[in-house]
Amino acid sequence: xxxxxxxxxxxxSTEEEIIKGIEFKVDTGEITTLLGPxxxxxxxxxxxxxxxxxxxxxxxxxxxxxxxxxxCEKRAKMLAIVPQEHEPPFPYSVLDVVLMGRxxxxxxxxxxxxxxxxxxxxxxxxxxxxxxxxxxxxKISGGERQLVLIARALAQEAPxxxxxxxxxxxxxxxxxxxxxxxxxxxxxxxxxxxxxLHDPNLAxxxxxxxxxxNNGLLVSNGAPQTVITEDNxxxxxxxxxxxxxxxxxxxxxxxxxxxxx
Amino acid sequence: MGGDKGExxxxxxxxxxxTLILISPFLVGWIALFIGAYNINPLMxxxxxxxxxxxxxxxxxxxxxxxIFDIRLPRVILAGLVGVALSGSGVTLQGIFRxxxxxxxxxxxxxxxxxxxxxxxxxxxxxxxxxxxxLFGLFAVILAYTIARTQGEISRLPLVxxxxxxxxxxxxMVSIVKFLVDPHKLQSIVFWLMGSFSLADWHFVRIAGIxxxxxxxxxxxMRWRLNxxxxxxxxxxxxxxxxxxxxxxxxxxxSLAVSIAVSVSGIIGxxxxxxxxxxxxMTGPDHKSLVPLSMAxxxxxxxxxxxxxxxxxxxxxxxxIITAITGAPFFVYIMKKGGRESWGR
Numbered sequence: 001x002x003x004x005x006x007x008x009x010x011x012x013s014t015e016e017e018i019i020k021g022i023e024f025k026v027d028t029g030e031i032t033t034l035l036g037p038x039x040x041x042x043x044x045x046x047x048x049x050x051x052x053x054x055x056x057x058x059x060x061x062x063x064x065x066x067x068x069x070x071x072c073e074k075r076a077k078m079l080a081i082v083p084q085e086h087e088p089p090f091p092y093s094v095l096d097v098v099l100m101g102r103x104x105x106x107x108x109x110x111x112x113x114x115x116x117x118x119x120x121x122x123x124x125x126x127x128x129x130x131x132x133x134x135x136x137x138x139k140i141s142g143g144e145r146q147l148v149l150i151a152r153a154l155a156q157e158a159p160x161x162x163x164x165x166x167x168x169x170x171x172x173x174x175x176x177x178x179x180x181x182x183x184x185x186x187x188x189x190x191x192x193x194x195x196x197l198h199d200p201n202l203a204x205x206x207x208x209x210x211x212x213x214n215n216g217l218l219v220s221n222g223a224p225q226t227v228i229t230e231d232n233x234x235x236x237x238x239x240x241x242x243x244x245x246x247x248x249x250x251x252x253x254x255x256x257x258x259x260x261x
Numbered sequence: 262m263g264g265d266k267g268e269x270x271x272x273x274x275x276x277x278x279x280t281l282i283l284i285s286p287f288l289v290g291w292i293a294l295f296i297g298a299y300n301i302n303p304l305m306x307x308x309x310x311x312x313x314x315x316x317x318x319x320x321x322x323x324x325x326x327x328x329i330f331d332i333r334l335p336r337v338i339l340a341g342l343v344g345v346a347l348s349g350s351g352v353t354l355q356g357i358f359r360x361x362x363x364x365x366x367x368x369x370x371x372x373x374x375x376x377x378x379x380x381x382x383x384x385x386x387x388x389x390x391x392x393x394x395x396l397f398g399l400f401a402v403i404l405a406y407t408i409a410r411t412q413g414e415i416s417r418l419p420l421v422x423x424x425x426x427x428x429x430x431x432x433x434m435v436s437i438v439k440f441l442v443d444p445h446k447l448q449s450i451v452f453w454l455m456g457s458f459s460l461a462d463w464h465f466v467r468i469a470g471i472x473x474x475x476x477x478x479x480x481x482x483m484r485w486r487l488n489x490x491x492x493x494x495x496x497x498x499x500x501x502x503x504x505x506x507x508x509x510x511x512x513x514x515x516s517l518a519v520s521i522a523v524s525v526s527g528i529i530g531x532x533x534x535x536x537x538x539x540x541x542x543m544t545g546p547d548h549k550s551l552v553p554l555s556m557a558x559x560x561x562x563x564x565x566x567x568x569x570x571x572x573x574x575x576x577x578x579x580x581x582i583i584t585a586i587t588g589a590p591f592f593v594y595i596m597k598k599g600g601r602e603s604w605g606r
Contacts, residue, residue, distance in 0.1 A: 052495055076501025083499075088492050089359040090546035096488060103489045104501025109482040111549050134268065156500070 002026040002049075002160055002192050007058035009044055018044050019055070020216040028159075030208035031186050031193040035200060035228070037237055041216040042196050043164075049194070050162060051075050062160060062192075076104035079160035080153035084168055085145040091136040094148050098123055098133075101155030123154040127181060143174025150181065154189075161186070163195035167202060175199075179206045200228050201252050212236055225250055278544050282554045285561035286344075290337045293568040294329055301325050336461040339469055339525060340567040340580075341560035343458075344532060346473045346522040348559020350515030351533025352540075352552055353480050356487035357511050358421060361541075364534040365519040368424040368512070371530075372431035373401025374523040375454055379435050382450050383442035390453070391468060391524035398520030401427050402512065456529035456581025458567050465525045476518030477556065479510055484552035487511075491548075529563075529581045531588030536562050538595055 002025070009019035019041050026032040036042040047053040049060055051068065060068045067078055080101070088097075101123065102116040112120075124130050129147050132140055137148060146166055153161055163182065167175040183206055186193045197203045203210050203224060210227040212219040214236045220227040233241050233252070240255040294310075295301045309326050350365040358367075366372075377397030381390045408423035435454075439447055486507060489497045497504045522529075536559045537551070544550055563580075566587070570580040 050499060052498065072498050072503055073501045076499065081496075081499040083496055086493075089361065090356075090491060090541070092488065092546055096547050100489045100492065100500055103486070103497075106485065108486070108507070109479075111485040134271070152500075 001028055001063065002194065003059075003061040003064075004045070004049065005059045005061060007045065007048060007055050007060075009041075009048055009053065009055045009058075018216050019048070021058075022213065022216070022218050024211045024218065024221050026160075026192050026194045027209070028192045029186060029190045031183060031195065031206060032209040032211060033203040033207035033224075034194065034196045034211050034213065035203055035236075036213040036219075040214045040236070042213050044216075045213065046162065046164060046194075046196055050079065050081050073104050076156060076158065078158055079162055080156035080158040082146070082149045082153050082161065082163040082166060084164055084166075085142050085149060087138050091138040093133070094129065094135055094137055094140070095120060095124065095133040097137045097148055098152045098155050101152040104156065119157070120151075120155045123151040126154060126185070127151040141174070142169045143171070143177060146170060146174070146178050147181065150178070150185070154185070159190075160192045160194070163193070165196050165198060167197065167199070175202065182206070200233060204228050204250050204252065228252065275544060279550065279554060282540065282544070282561075283557050286341055286557055286564060289561045289564045289568070290341060293337045293340075293564050294333050296568055296572055297328075297333060298572075299328055301328065331462075335463050335466045336458050336567065336571075337564055338466050339461040340458050340563045342466070342469045342473050343522040343526045343529065344536075344559035344561070344563025345477060345556045346469075346518035346559075347529065347532040347563070348536040349477050349480055349552065349556040350519050351559075352537035352548070352555040353487065353511050353515045354533075355537060356491045356548055357508055359491050359493065360421075361538065362534070363421070364530070365515060366428075366528075366530065366533070367421060368516065369401035369405045369427035369431060370398045370516055370519050371523060371528045372428040372435070373404075374398035374520055375435050375528060376401075376431045376438070378453050378527070379438040379442070379450050382453070383438050383446050391465075391521075394524040395472075395520045397431075398523055399516060401431055402516040406512070452579065453527045454581075455579035456527035456584075457570070457577065457579040458526055459577040459579075461525075469521055469525045472521030473518045476514045476516075476521065479514045480518075481552060481556075483507065483510065485549045487548040487552070527579070527581060529584055531584045531592075532559055532563060532566075535584075535588050535591055539591075542595070 004022060004024050007019050007022045008017055010017045022045055024032070034042045034045065044053065048055045051070070051072070055068065059066050062078060067075065070078065099112055099116065099120040102112050102119060106112050106116060124133050127147050127150055129144065129151060132144060132148070137145065140148070161182075166178055166182065170178060179202060182193060182195070185191060207224050209222060210224040211221045212227055212232055219236055220232050228250070230241055230243055233239070240257070242253050242255055244251045244253060291303070291306060295303045295306045305325060306329065309329055313330070347365055354363045354365060354367065355361050374394040374397055377393035377395070378390050380397075381388050381393040385393070405420065405423045405427045408426065409420040439450060442450065486502060489500055489502050490504060490507065492500075494504050537555045540551060540554045540558050544554055566583045567580045570578045570583045
């Protein structure tokens with residue numbers, strides 16, 4: 001279980017706190033989604049958990065151990081991050097990119113071992129992109145790249161998986177494909193998964209828990225049906241929505257009113 | 262899908278290319294030994310070298326032996342070492358700055374070394390050129406690094422920018438020296454700045470051998486990490502690489518190798534840019550193979566260019582001119598044709 005406790009953050013050169021005491025838990029084998037409008041502090045919380053930014057107060061606990069002060073090598077064995085897909089400067093093959101997930105296990109003066117290669121191959125199989133393995137990472141689609149980064153995170157063999165807006169640059173089909181894969185992996189491998197998303201509908205469909213953040217404060221936290229409500233979305237995003245229950249699934253639909261823009 | 266056959270063929274092709282590139286410095290080196298103002302039979306060259314390593318009856322001609330061992334061999338080895346240093350650090354810096362257009366001189370090494378040389382030739386003849394070039398080259402890198410550091414954490418853009426600033430400043434200082442120095446000395450400064458192996462001897466080989474090997478070894482062993490670092494600082498960190506520490510090791514090691522190279526051969530441009538590109542186009546961007554192959558390719562190219570420099574005309578043309586003449590059109594060509602393959606954009 002990953003636990004964020006009393007998190008406070010401000011940029012070192014400024015006075016204003018961006019994160020003003022946030023707490024939530026992420027259970028093992030489950031997906032927790034962090035929601036919030038642009039500027040709400042959700043990316044900041046994410047960066048504090050990944051260790052890229054240092055919080056002034058608060059703790060990030062995993063299995064009741066504080067993980068916010070680990071060296072980057074130890075941290076990489078604890079949590080794997082799937083960044084937003086991007087083009088690297090060189091056209092590495094897909095397998096080479098996945099192999100990078102082994103960096104924390106390859107000592108500084110050596111190259112990946114046979115074992116590292118077979119772990120990377122395994123990760124590629126698990127994610128279902130074995131047919132891409134010799135292709136250049138720069139020449140596959142955005143959805144495929146996102147899957148490659150997920151495979152790389154798996155090769156890292158860390159118990160925690162963090163995904164930073166994994167659907168941002170993807171088309172409709174790939175959004176569903178990627179999130180389905182994430183859910184399948186969370187269940188299969190018992191991973192502790194935390195991701196940030198923009199679309200509350202996707203959050204509703206794919207998460208076991210949801211956390212809404214606004215202005216650096218926690219708005220709501222719990223099962224998606226109880227967190228992603230008409231009231232909360234109105235409060236946070238400032239727009240009117242209707243939530244329709246269709247065959248047991250909640251669908252969020254913005255209310256479009258021509259007379260009152 | 263291509264299936265197993267396609268993969269097997271690819272692997273075989275990769276193996277053949279790799280082997281060819283790795284033996285190329287020895288092949289080109291052998292050719293360089295028998296071509297020259299005094300032509301020596303190619304088989305005789307092999308005989309002479311073998312007889313030196315493993316003495317056997319029938320000693321070959323003394324004259325040819327002297328030409329090979331006192332003149333040509335040190336020059337070929339020196340050219341090879343300098344090629345390894347320039348190309349090896351070129352590929353390293355391209356990786357850590359995530360920019361295929363960076364070369365070993367971008368951090369101000371060449372400008373610093375040039376000033377060291379100019380000062381030594383012009384005003385302090387008692388201080389050896391190599392030492393001055395090396396000290397000033399290293400000084401320039403440290404300066405570039407410190408300037409970049411004042412803006413908080415080191416990221417690649419400030420570092421490249423401060424390299425450009427330092428280069429411009431040191432180049433201006435060289436101009437001052439050139440302006441003030443007496444015309445006879447001016448000639449040797451200018452000649453040295455053009456880059457040449459015409460002064461090569463075993464003493465230079467020893468200096469270059471020790472310095473370049475010390476610089477290149479950490480790069481060789483850490484080469485796979487360049488893949489990870491080239492993905493960007495945040496990403497490499499999250500994958501468990503201590504980017505700050507490893508970048509300092511990479512920059513320090515390549516600066517050492519390059520300043521030593523500059524101190525024995527002057528300024529030879531384009532090799533560090535051209536060779537890694539060529540190798541990347543031939544065998545792919547994975548630094549695990551790219552780094553050693555670039556080093557081998559750099560050695561072969563440098564020996565080849567020097568052989569041309571030596572034999573094209575009756576005098577020894579500075580090899581820096583040869584590399585620049587081949588470099589510019591080569592670059593236009595890959596920009597038009599292979600650029601996408603090489604850097605994926």
